[in-house]
Amino acid sequence: MNYFPDEVIEHIFDFISSHKDRNSISLVSKSWHKIERCSRKRVFIGNCYAINPERLIERFPSLRSLTLKGKPHFADFNLVPHEWGGFVHPWIVALAKARVGLQELRLKRMVVSDESLELLSRSFASFKSLVLVSCEGFTTDGLASVAANCRHLRELDLQENEIEDHRGQWLNCFPESSTALTSLNFSCLKGETNLAALERLVARSPNLESLKVNRAVPLDALTRLMSCAPQLVDLGVGSYENEPDQESFMKLMAAIKKCTELRSLSGFSEVAPLCLSAFYPICQNLTSLNLSYAAEIQGNHLIRFIQFCKRLQRLWILDSIGDKGLEVVASTCKELQELRVFPSDLHDEEDNDTAVTEIGLVAISAGCPKLHSILYFCKQMTNAALITVAKNCPNFIRFRLCILEPNKPDHTTSQSLDEGFGAIVQACKGLRRLSVSGLLTDKVFLYIGMYAEQLEMLSIAFAGDTDKGMLYVLNGCKKMRKLEIRDSPFGNAALLADVDKYRTMRSLWMSSCEVTLGGCKRLARNAPWLNVEIINENENNDLMERNEEDEREKVDRLYLYRTVVGARKDAPPCVTIL
Amino acid sequence: MSPEEELQSNVSVASSTRNIAGVLKEHNYLGLSDCSSVGSSNLSSLGDDDKATISLKATELTLGLPGSQSPARDTELNLLSPAKLDEKPFFPLLPSKDEICCSSSQKNIASGNKRGFSDAMDKFPEAKVSVYTEKNWMFPEAVVATQTVVKKEVSQNVPKGKQSTTNNSSSPPAAKAQIVGWPPVRSYRKNTLATTCKNSDEVDGRPGSGPLFVKVSMDGAPYLRKVDLRSYTNYGELSAALEKMFTTFTLGQCGSSGATGKDVRNETKLKDLLNGKDYVLTYEDKDGDWMLVGDFSWEIFIGVCKKLKIMKGSDAIGLAAAPAPRAMEKPKMRA
Numbered sequence: 001m002n003y004f005p006d007e008v009i010e011h012i013f014d015f016i017s018s019h020k021d022r023n024s025i026s027l028v029s030k031s032w033h034k035i036e037r038c039s040r041k042r043v044f045i046g047n048c049y050a051i052n053p054e055r056l057i058e059r060f061p062s063l064r065s066l067t068l069k070g071k072p073h074f075a076d077f078n079l080v081p082h083e084w085g086g087f088v089h090p091w092i093v094a095l096a097k098a099r100v101g102l103q104e105l106r107l108k109r110m111v112v113s114d115e116s117l118e119l120l121s122r123s124f125a126s127f128k129s130l131v132l133v134s135c136e137g138f139t140t141d142g143l144a145s146v147a148a149n150c151r152h153l154r155e156l157d158l159q160e161n162e163i164e165d166h167r168g169q170w171l172n173c174f175p176e177s178s179t180a181l182t183s184l185n186f187s188c189l190k191g192e193t194n195l196a197a198l199e200r201l202v203a204r205s206p207n208l209e210s211l212k213v214n215r216a217v218p219l220d221a222l223t224r225l226m227s228c229a230p231q232l233v234d235l236g237v238g239s240y241e242n243e244p245d246q247e248s249f250m251k252l253m254a255a256i257k258k259c260t261e262l263r264s265l266s267g268f269s270e271v272a273p274l275c276l277s278a279f280y281p282i283c284q285n286l287t288s289l290n291l292s293y294a295a296e297i298q299g300n301h302l303i304r305f306i307q308f309c310k311r312l313q314r315l316w317i318l319d320s321i322g323d324k325g326l327e328v329v330a331s332t333c334k335e336l337q338e339l340r341v342f343p344s345d346l347h348d349e350e351d352n353d354t355a356v357t358e359i360g361l362v363a364i365s366a367g368c369p370k371l372h373s374i375l376y377f378c379k380q381m382t383n384a385a386l387i388t389v390a391k392n393c394p395n396f397i398r399f400r401l402c403i404l405e406p407n408k409p410d411h412t413t414s415q416s417l418d419e420g421f422g423a424i425v426q427a428c429k430g431l432r433r434l435s436v437s438g439l440l441t442d443k444v445f446l447y448i449g450m451y452a453e454q455l456e457m458l459s460i461a462f463a464g465d466t467d468k469g470m471l472y473v474l475n476g477c478k479k480m481r482k483l484e485i486r487d488s489p490f491g492n493a494a495l496l497a498d499v500d501k502y503r504t505m506r507s508l509w510m511s512s513c514e515v516t517l518g519g520c521k522r523l524a525r526n527a528p529w530l531n532v533e534i535i536n537e538n539e540n541n542d543l544m545e546r547n548e549e550d551e552r553e554k555v556d557r558l559y560l561y562r563t564v565v566g567a568r569k570d571a572p573p574c575v576t577i578l
Numbered sequence: 579m580s581p582e583e584e585l586q587s588n589v590s591v592a593s594s595t596r597n598i599a600g601v602l603k604e605h606n607y608l609g610l611s612d613c614s615s616v617g618s619s620n621l622s623s624l625g626d627d628d629k630a631t632i633s634l635k636a637t638e639l640t641l642g643l644p645g646s647q648s649p650a651r652d653t654e655l656n657l658l659s660p661a662k663l664d665e666k667p668f669f670p671l672l673p674s675k676d677e678i679c680c681s682s683s684q685k686n687i688a689s690g691n692k693r694g695f696s697d698a699m700d701k702f703p704e705a706k707v708s709v710y711t712e713k714n715w716m717f718p719e720a721v722v723a724t725q726t727v728v729k730k731e732v733s734q735n736v737p738k739g740k741q742s743t744t745n746n747s748s749s750p751p752a753a754k755a756q757i758v759g760w761p762p763v764r765s766y767r768k769n770t771l772a773t774t775c776k777n778s779d780e781v782d783g784r785p786g787s788g789p790l791f792v793k794v795s796m797d798g799a800p801y802l803r804k805v806d807l808r809s810y811t812n813y814g815e816l817s818a819a820l821e822k823m824f825t826t827f828t829l830g831q832c833g834s835s836g837a838t839g840k841d842v843r844n845e846t847k848l849k850d851l852l853n854g855k856d857y858v859l860t861y862e863d864k865d866g867d868w869m870l871v872g873d874f875s876w877e878i879f880i881g882v883c884k885k886l887k888i889m890k891g892s893d894a895i896g897l898a899a900a901p902a903p904r905a906m907e908k909p910k911m912r913a
Contacts, residue, residue, distance in 0.1 A: 077759030134766065160766040188766070269770060295771050296804075343761060344771070377761060404761050435762075461762070486759070 006031075010039045019044045038062060045069070046481075046506050048086060048110065049531065052565045053094030064103045065129075066091075070110035072509050072559055073459075074484055076134065079511055079557065081537055083572040086110045089119075096123035104129040104155075111135070117142030121149035129155035136162035140189065144170035151175070155183040157210075165191030172197045181205040185212035187236045187267060195221045203228045209261075212236025215269060219244050219252060226255040233261050234288075239270035249278060257281045266290035266316075273301045283308035287335075292316040292342045303328045313337045313370075318344040319356045319377060326360030330367025338373040339364060343404060358385035365392035373398040380411040381438055386420025390427035399424055400435035406462035406487070409439035416440055422447035425455075435459035445469035449476020457482040467514075470494035474501050484509040492519030495558075499527045507561035515558055518551030523560070524578035531567055532578040533559045790880060792861075796824050796888040807880040813872060820859065824888060860887050 004012075013036055016022055026036040042065040045051060057063065070086020088110045095102050102124040112135045120127065127150045140163065146156065147170055171194045174181075181201070186193075193216045202208060202225050210233060211225065217238040226232065244252065252275070256262075262282050268275070268291055276297060286309050291302060295318065302317065303325045312333040319341050321329075329336070341356055358381045364371065365388065372395045381403050401421075409415055417438040425431060425448050432454055436444060440463035448455065449472035456479050464470065470490035473483065474497065483505065491514030502508060517534070524532040535557035567577040790807040803823055810816045859871040862885040871879070871886070 074759065076764045077762050078765055079759045134764065160764065162766065292767075293770055342767065343763065377763075402761055406757065406760065459762075461760070 006035050009035050013039055017042070041065060042104075043067070047561050047563075048088075048091070049565075049568050050506070050561060050563045053091045055565070057094060057098045057100060061100075063095075063100050065106075066095075066102065066104070067106040067108075068110060069108045072484070072507060073109075073482070074486065074509055074511065075109055079486070080559075081535065081572065081574050082136075084535070084575060085568065085570050085572070087570060088112050089116045092116050092120050092123070096120075100124075101126060103127055104131075106131040106133075107135055108133040109135065111137040112142070114138050114142035114145070118145040118149075121145045124150075126152055128152050129157075131155065131157040131159070132161050133159045134161060139164040140166045140168050140170045140191070143186075144168060144173040147171070147173035147178075148175065151178070152180055153178065154180050154207075156181075157183055157185045158188055159185065161188050163189055165189050167191040169194055169197065171201060174201050176204070179204050180207065182207050183210040183234075184208065185210065185236065187212040187214050187238075189214045189216075192216045199224055199228070205229075206231070208232065210234035210264075212266060213238045215239040219248055219275065223248070223252045223255045226252075226259055230255075230258040231261055232259050234264040235259070235262060235266070237265070237267035237271060237275070239268070244274060249274065253278045253281065260285070262286070264288035264290075266293075268294035268297065270296055273297045276301065276305055280305070280308060284310055287311055288314040290314075290316040292318055292340065294318065295320075295344055299325050307332055309333060311335055314339075316340040316342070318342050320344045321356070323356055323360035323363070326356060327363040327367075330363040333368060335370060336364075336368040337370050339368075339371065340375040341377055342375075343377040355379050358382050361385060362388050362392075365389040369393075370395075372396055375400040375402075375435075377402045377404060379404055380408065381417060381420065382410045382412050383415065383417055383420035383423075384410075384412070386417065387423040390423040394427045394429070396424070396428040396431055398433040399428065399431060400433065400459070401437055402435065403438040406437070407439045408437075416443070418443040418447065422451070425451040430454055433457040436463060437461060441465050442469040442472070445472040449473050452477055454479055456480060458484070460485040460488055462487045464488045464490060467491055467494035467497075471497055474498055478504075480504070481506045483507075485511070485513060487512040489514050491515050492522075495519050496523055496526075499523060502527060502530055502560065503562060505562070507559065509557075509559050510555075511557040513555075513558075515555050516551060517553045517555055520555055520558060521551065521578055529562055529564070530560050531563050533571070534576045534578065535559060535574060536576065537574050792883055792885055794820060794823070794886040794888070796857075797890050797893065799824065805886070807883065812876050813879075817859070820886075820888065857888050858891050860889050861885060862887070 009032070013022070013025060016025065019042070022036060022040060026033045037059050039062060040060045041062060043056065043060055043063055044067045045056070046069050048068045048070050056066075068088065068091065070088075071080050071084060074080060075084070086109060088107055096119060103126050105120065105127075106129075110132075112132060117138055120130075122145075130146060130150075130153070138161075143156075143158075143163075146153065153174075174197075178201075182205075184201075184205075193214060195217065198213070198217070199221065202211065208229050209231065211229065212234070213222070213225070213236060215238045217225075222237065226235070256279055259282060263285060265279060265286055265288070271294060273296070276294070283305065289306070289309060289312055291297065294302075297320075299320050299322045302321050306312070306315075306321075306325070306329055310332055313335050315329065315333065315336060315338070317325075317340070321341070326341075329339075341360070343355070345355065356376070356378045358378065361374075361376055361378070361381075362385050364374075371393050374396065375398075378401070381401065410417055410420070417436075418441055421434075421436050421440070421444050425434070429451075431452055434448070434452065434455055434457070436459070442465045445464060445468075448458070452458075455477045458473060458477070458480065460483075467490055469488070470485070471494050473480065474494065480501075481504075484507075486509075490510065495510070495515050496519060520532050520534060524530065534555050537556070571577055791804045792807055794803045794805055805816070805819060805823070807816070810819065860868050861871050861879075861883045862868050863882045864884060868887070871883075874882070
């Protein structure tokens with residue numbers, strides 16, 4: 001251990017990149033801790049309120065890349081008020097003040113302001129990469145400052161953010177000298193795009209590998225873009241309202257043919273399916289295909305396209321592909337590792353014959369031996385199907401099944417789906433993430449607690465009967481990090497049974513369950529290292545001012561997480577931190 | 579939040595609705611009627627009035643028990659007339675014998691709403707039982723408080739896209755109540771798909787209320803398109819737009835000779851082609867019947883048209899049209 005000089009040890013540590021491993025290294029000894037922290041370049045913070053920026057910088061002075069996550073996962077589904085928190089600004093301020101040589105910032109579910117982006121762009125001379133996922137609070141003006149001031153910008157990746165589009169000229173703000181771009185994704189912008197500026201930018205970026213445009217980029221512009229960027233590996237296509245004429249179509253196809261490096265395709269919202277067929281020439285090279293926004297393309301057209309995609313490893317698709325379509329996927333895509341099937345008819349009004357059922361899932365499991373990750377929205381499921389899937393695919397790492405109707409039983413036996421999910425957790429020894437749905441009793445949680453030894457994240461909705469269900473999980477799943485529960489009858493008994501368990505977890509979310517204010521208060525008293533947040537959007541928010549009686553009040557939403565920095569100061573009125 | 583509200587929102591209770599025809603219909607706490615065995619067959623045996631009653635009740639956005647509505651409820655939710663408030667509550671204070679029997683006889687369905695009242699009585703820890711027995715299920719005083727909970731839920735539903743506005747007006751009896759955050763699809767995705775689809779099928783044709791998209795298919799074409807009927811003012815405009823849209827297919831069919839890029843030539847070719855091949859424009863009306871386009875005035879037409887289809891004339895023989903000769907002429911694609 002101490003036989004080597006520090007520099008040698010540091011050099012060895014350079015080869016270790018996984019956060020978990022580096023965290024483990026730092027626990028070995030004081031000297032290793034010091035060497036590790038001083039040499040650490042990349043830090044991942046799963047909950048931005050678990051620590052504050054000052055302490056982060058103190059520990060890791062050589063920080064180059066920071067990943068931050070803000071709002072809890074259920075914020076994606078409108079269960080968290082907008083003003084809840086997750087502001088990145090204090091982080092950027094602190095990093096700027098400490099003159100950290102930040103090069104990369106990746107944010108998920110955080111609130112970002114134009115001011116933050118402006119400060120970011122001016123504070124870090126070697127800033128290279130900005131990745132924003134499901135963030136909000138900024139406009140294209142903020143993007144303009146990033147474009148203008150980050151001289152070495154290589155990556156600007158905006159995924160599914162809510163960005164106010166001022167229809168400005170942010171693309172123009174990239175200086176002519178900026179030629180380092182490798183990745184540009186602005187697919188979530190809703191407004192018009194300066195096509196000329198975009199084309200010039202792409203033309204002077206020889207290293208551009210990933211380009212994802214928004215709806216406003218028409219077909220002929222796309223053709224030109226692809227013509228000057230045949231080196232593209234990852235392409236996101238916009239939307240086209242009009243039919244392409246013969247000539248435009250031929251030109252597009254010619255440009256596509258030249259993109260021999262293209263491996264990943266996405267976009268296609270509101271795209272005439274004809275444009276999809278223009279990509280036939282490069283189908284067989286594709287490893288990743290995201291047609292989950294292509295609501296206009298019918299199942300049979302999707303199927304025809306996918307039949308050519310023999311090397312596909314990742315497929316995101318709408319359930320309009322149907323069970324038949326999934327059978328085609330199963331027979332074609334033998335390399336498939338990840339599948340996501342999203343619901344196309346969110347209003348659930350049409351009698352949707354083309355939606356997917358357990359048949360499609362079983363077909364996929366039978367045909368794709370390398371499948372390890374699935375997100376599947378369907379109308380119905382059976383235990384038999386899940387048992388078969390478990391037998392066919394014991395390698396699942398992520399298994400997320402969402403039966404659209406809450407509490408829906410096995411539609412052939414009318415029983416609960418406990419046995420089906422039980423089979424999944426029993427067979428898939430490496431399962432790390434699980435979402436359950438349908439009719440479920442406490443039994444499924446017994447199975448999960450018993451078998452899901454590697455489970456880190458569990459999402460529960462409308463399931464279980466008693467506190468025992470939650471207890472099985474808390475007691476059994478030693479590696480649990482994130483537990484999120486909604487509309488399930490778990491109460492104080494489960495919440496308070498093992499307070500120390502929450503030391504090992506990142507967070508717990510419970511909404512519309514049976515926990516009461518009294519229970520939460522007791523928890524907060526016994527665990528000062530937890531932030532116990534009560535989110536209550538009712539008119540009467542003065543929970544603390546009510547009398548003792550109200551200890552029995554049920555808590556609408558509870559979000560608790562371990563932290564080393566105590567209660568946060570930026571909570572809005574609807575959030576009470578006990 | 580008062581315990582009563584929480585009860586209503588959390589505990590799924592198998593309630594039974596006794597309608598006039600005496601058929602039991604189960605609702606879970608979401609206001610859903612179980613689709614498994616009870617539903618549609620019973621529905622069809624009822625008269626129209628009953629259907630309307632049930633459809634109103636079934637679409638009621640209830641977190642609580644059906645019947646626990648408040649008079650001051652948000653107009654969007656107020657599907658039941660005030661008169662109905664005086665009705666005997668659907669769910670009595672304590673489970674009557676027949677309710678429990680009903681729960682157990684339809685055990686599969688009751689277990690679907692697994693937190694049925696009788697189950698709740700049994701399974702919840704003792705401390706809670708007092709809450710259930712001491713207090714009544716129906717609280718006139720808590721009803722007013724309930725509406726704030728429900729209101730908030732609705733306002734949270736609004737950003738989810740078109741769902742709330744379209745569902746409230748004329749939903750089928752088996753409509754799902756709006757559960758916040760369900761299905762668990764990212765709002766970004768929901769909003770994006772909502773904008774893309776601009777759901778045509780559920781728009782009830784309220785005048786001037788926004789675009790009215792209908793799907794247009796053509797025999798021999800590989801895919802559908804959508805047109806906004808409100809963006810045209812007469813059949814001629816619609817016809818011209820459809821011609822333009824579906825030019826590609828007919829040109830494709832006649833070979834590559836049409837690939838000149840000149841619009842005029844294309845249009846002429848199309849017209850000749852269409853006239854030669856005798857395509858007619860048909861539509862599916864609200865009753866599901868396929869009719870020839872052109873019989874009604876434009877305003878009436880856009881009110882009843884659900885889908886459009888460009889059929890070969892030979893396939894269209896026998897479609898409802900009145901009077902026949904005139905109808906055969908009108909809908910043909912014209913320049």
